[in-house]
Amino acid sequence: MHRTPRATSTLTGLTALVCIAAVTGCSSAPAPSTPAAASGSAAAGKFVIGFEQPLGGQAWREMGLASLQALAASPAYKDKVELKIVRTNDNDAAQQNAAMQNLIADGVDLILFDPASSSGADAAITQAAAQGIPVIANGGPYDGDDVYIVSTDWANAGTIGADWLLENLGENKNVAVLEGLAGVPLNEGSMPGVIERLEAGGATVVAQDTNGWNEATAQEAMSNILRSNPDIGGVYSFLTGGQGVPEAFSAAGLPFVPVVGGSGYNGEACELVESGPKGLSGDMVFGQPAIYAKGLEQAVKLLEGGTIEKAQYFPPLEITNDNAADYCLADKPANFQLGYDFPGLDLSLDEVLKYYSGS
Known part of the structure; x- marks a missing residue:
């Protein structure tokens, strides 16, 4: 009624x-x-x-x-x-x-x-x-x-990515962490668990910044980190960064490392398709x-x-090297939302x- x-x-x-x-x-x-x-x-x-x-x-x-x-x-x-x-x-x-x-x-x-x-x-x-x-x-x-x-389930989204990164790190356990947008409940409720999971799994968080839930910001933050700390073995970027972070590594002339992102942008899926053969591995976790x-x-x-x-x-959802081709839309721009x-x-x-x- x-x-x-x-x-x-x-x-x-x-x-x-x-x-x-x-x-x-x-x-x-x-x-x-x-x-x-x-x-x-x-x-x-x-x-x-x-x-x-x-x-x-x-x-x-x-x-x-x-x-x-x-x-x-x-x-x-x-x-x-x-x-x-x-x-x-x-x-x-x-x-x-x-x-x-x-x-x-x-x-x-x-x-x-x-x-x-x-x-x-x-x-x-x-x-x-x-x-x-x-x-x-x-x-x-x-x-x-x-x-x-x-x-x-944003808290679970955070730890899914952390677990994937721990499983895919090589001998270098130094990781950089980019949180999303400070103050937003899903960010504040997830990031403490992410850090705890990474450190408990043997990773060392050597640098932290924010991605602002924006790929350009993620790229800039990652570039700044790499200038002072290029010896990074993996990157965890909460709900953004699957395109910006790899681009920062490319611009710095450094080999790719495992990357967790998750904006759900078309560019993340297509980045894995294009750069996977060049050594990029990633897990893009997003709601x-x-x-x-x-x-x-x-x-x-x-x-x-x-x-x-x-x-x-x-x-x-998770986009990885295994299913990225199913999500990448060649006729859509990089910032098209999946x-x-x-x-x-x-x-x-x-x-x-x-x-x-x-x-």
Whole structure:
């Protein structure tokens, strides 16, 4: 049974990009503020589902949004769902919390959000719980009894890569480690376990930096490390770096070493295809951005009266030398994001690309 939405309110006071996305697409215009605009979905008998994303522009998140919208537009969902997608900036937890409170005021039936922090949306979540609006952390973990979780098992993603690196190191056990983006829950929850696993397995971490979840940043950080410490036997780079790190070694004129990356960019898969014969070995461990679509599937199931698990963690994908040729898309750019589909949802690339705004 659908609730009747209250009048829509705009996201005033936020330095945010607001995007209201029905299944027909997405615009950068502010949210409509008239009751007539807000009541359209009620007349159509659809569930109004809000999605809050705190860090736009990254290919992973752009592909996630595209997969979300593609599923909403699919025959099984198009008559059930209206999406309200709100995007805020700079992984700012306060902005995210305010945006979620505005979605509550707009009268959504459920909120999906990719957490900017592990607790920064507590006020909005408490408000939603008081009004009977379910909230699902979608894409990363969140601490709180009133939140469902539909996420990649990021902690396991970290240790999978660490284990692979330990198995593939040669006699040189000196490793460099590049963390992702400091402060983001999935990074903070994973990296301590990665370091512990590497050191317990006999590796010596001789240099650390950040990749910022950007291949260019990963290449620059690795280049800086190699200038002062060229005797590296392996590299662990969390969720990015499978292209930038090997390019740093090439630019420095050094032989390849085993590399763990995992942005899921097309360039990572193609780098393994092209440089594997030259000695590069790699394990690119990443979560499908289509986890957003999986969150929508679970949201609809819950709104239709079904039962879903409170915390759902899904295994990451791995691209290695053995399967890289299956993922490398010769007609797509290096920063094209893979992982557009989620097991069981059967989204085609063409369906998702209708909504994809990345490269």
